[in-house]
Amino acid sequence: MxxxxxxxxxxxxxxxxxxxxxxxxxxxxxxxxxxxxxxxxxxxxxxxxxxxxxxxxxxxxxxxxxxxxxxxxxxxxxxxxxxxxxxxxxxxxEDIDGWLPSHPWIQSEVDRVLDALTSLTEALDPSPWPDAPVVAVRSREFLSRWPHVIRDGLAVPDWLVGRVEELAELAEGALRVMAEGKTLAHYDLRADNIILTEDRVVFIDWAHPGRGPRWTDTVILQADMRSSAVRLPALPDDPAITGFIAAIAGGQWWGGAQEAPVGLPTIRAWQREQALVHLDWVRERLG
Missing domain, CATH: 3.30.200.20 (Phosphorylase Kinase; domain 1)
Structure with missing residues (x-):
């Protein structure tokens, strides 16, 4: 320093x-x-x-x-x-005397954190930062990567062969819905951005905040929880939610095939892993 x-x-x-x-x-x-x-x-x-x-x-x-x-x-x-x-x-x-949630997640911490996120979402709707970026606008390039996957000829899981265009359309529809959201989202929720104490759940590292629908952070956080043997509350059967999940999957799938940026050597392997989590979720929601 x-x-x-x-x-x-x-x-x-x-x-x-x-x-x-x-x-x-x-x-x-x-x-x-x-x-x-x-x-x-x-x-x-x-x-x-x-x-x-x-x-x-x-x-x-x-x-x-x-x-x-x-x-x-x-x-x-x-x-x-x-x-x-x-x-x-x-x-x-402030120094917070606590611990990170278990990863893989455990049920008691899943329930506690999701309850805390519900309360936080209530407090941040509408956004207390009126001029906050709109995540669908700021992240449009990342959330519109399926055409890049097609252009670059990247291999996809077997179930997705012939359906990439379907996911691209779902993603584009989600972006239109998300652009109207009024809630301030953390937009980067996962276990290592949360601290638990005896009486608090603290969401840290607000480096990617922006306005979006109320369900934005719930989708992102549930994606982090899905690889664990826990029960998660079902999300509404909303094409915009499915499209958002598909958009993240496309961004991570394409990103995982690129060279690592300066100073971030581990991010590409993580992106590939996250893409598979999101793709499994999309497959489940589409039936």
């Missing part, structure tokens, strides 16, 4: 940092650490510069705007301060 960023941390916390415990998980490069100062104060810092990855500072800036707009909620982390010198961007949060 550059000296100027470290000085900001210690100035904000009012004491020198004597312990920094790096936290693992996610894909972004940079510092992610739980801190303890000489005075005993605790905090969590995440910070990154353009030299580590040119796009990640922009994601951190989006998170700053989103968290400030949401304000204090039991299910979101309390933001203490932010840093931005045009190169390095940092966020300093």
């Amino acid at each position: 550059p000296a100027a960023v470290r000085a900001w941390v210690e100035r904000t916390l009012g004491s020198a940092v004597v312990s920094a415990s790096t936290q693992q998980g996610g894909f972004s490069p940079g510092v992610a650490a739980r801190l303890v100062t000489a005075s005993g104060r605790r905090a969590f810092v995440k910070t990154v510069g353009t030299s580590l990855n040119p796009k990640t500072p922009t994601l951190f800036r989006q998170e700053i705007v989103a968290v400030e707009a949401i304000g204090p909620l039991p299910s979101t982390p309390r933001l203490l301060d932010v840093y931005d010198d045009g190169d390095w961007v940092g966020l300093l949060f």
